[in-house]
Amino acid sequence: MKKVLAFDIDQTLNVAKTPITDEIAELLTKCLDKFEVCPISGQKFDQFLIQIVNRLPNPTPEQLSHLHLFVAQGTQYYRFNTLKKDWEQVYNYPLTNEQVAKISATIEQAAKELGYWEEDKLKPGDEIIENRLSQVTFSALGQEAGTEEKYAWDPDHKKREQIVKRCKELAPEFDYEIGGTTSINAITPGMNKTFGMTHLLEELKVEKSDILYFGDMTQPGGNDYPVVAMGIDTITVRNHEDTAFALRGILGVI
Numbered sequence: 001m002k003k004v005l006a007f008d009i010d011q012t013l014n015v016a017k018t019p020i021t022d023e024i025a026e027l028l029t030k031c032l033d034k035f036e037v038c039p040i041s042g043q044k045f046d047q048f049l050i051q052i053v054n055r056l057p058n059p060t061p062e063q064l065s066h067l068h069l070f071v072a073q074g075t076q077y078y079r080f081n082t083l084k085k086d087w088e089q090v091y092n093y094p095l096t097n098e099q100v101a102k103i104s105a106t107i108e109q110a111a112k113e114l115g116y117w118e119e120d121k122l123k124p125g126d127e128i129i130e131n132r133l134s135q136v137t138f139s140a141l142g143q144e145a146g147t148e149e150k151y152a153w154d155p156d157h158k159k160r161e162q163i164v165k166r167c168k169e170l171a172p173e174f175d176y177e178i179g180g181t182t183s184i185n186a187i188t189p190g191m192n193k194t195f196g197m198t199h200l201l202e203e204l205k206v207e208k209s210d211i212l213y214f215g216d217m218t219q220p221g222g223n224d225y226p227v228v229a230m231g232i233d234t235i236t237v238r239n240h241e242d243t244a245f246a247l248r249g250i251l252g253v254i
């Protein structure tokens with residue numbers, strides 16, 4: 001039997017950038033009694049709290065001790081300290097300020113050259129490029145844009161593929177991955193989900209075969225693909241409804 005259920009977040013557990021539904025919250029809480037549960041995503045720690053942890057219905061400290069937060073593609077790891085009753089950071093591998101500046105300038109130039117720099121569509125105070133410490137993330141319409149607007153922006157990934165191609169010409173020392181609905185994550189090579197999953201194996205003292213991973217971008221070039229390439233068993237989902245369906249099956253047969 002699998003010991004670990006690992007999950008991409010955006011489009012796997014939720015509608016991108018929104019809190020998980022009551023149904024997913026209930027299913028994940030049930031999973032905490034049977035499995036180590038590991039969300040791994042390009043997002044920041046506070047978003048893991050907003051979108052997942054704070055949505056769980058009255059989890060016990062014991063249940064939370066089985067929840068492992070692999071933030072910024074697992075370049076940061078947080079676990080629940082049952083004595084302090086709070087989250088603690090176990091490790092962190094940030095980018096340098098120089099790397100952040102170079103990546104930000106590269107993506108901005110590429111998007112501007114291609115006509116995909118949509119600054120005029122941003123809500124006040126919002127930004128297209130965000131420093132997430134271990135990665136820099138381009139979100140074409142900012143963080144606050146509406147879901148429908150985001151879905152419509154690049155449904156076939158073509159715009160982002162062009163931006164990524166140009167970024168690779170301008171700054172080939174970084175890796176660029178397409179994720180979510182409007183995002184590109186820029187990282188130093190190897191600081192993708194392979195890094196996170198490799199550290200997960202070490203931290204949880206498990207084997208690859210102990211893990212079942214859920215993700216929506218498992219195609220080559222997608223931000224879940226590194227997990228597939230490692231040989232970890234993966235379930236490809238279209239959305240959180242597929243994930244809920246699979247989890248109901250898994251919990252039903254235990």
Ligand SMILES: [Mg+2]
Nearest residue numbers: 008010011216
């Ligand atoms: Mg995703």
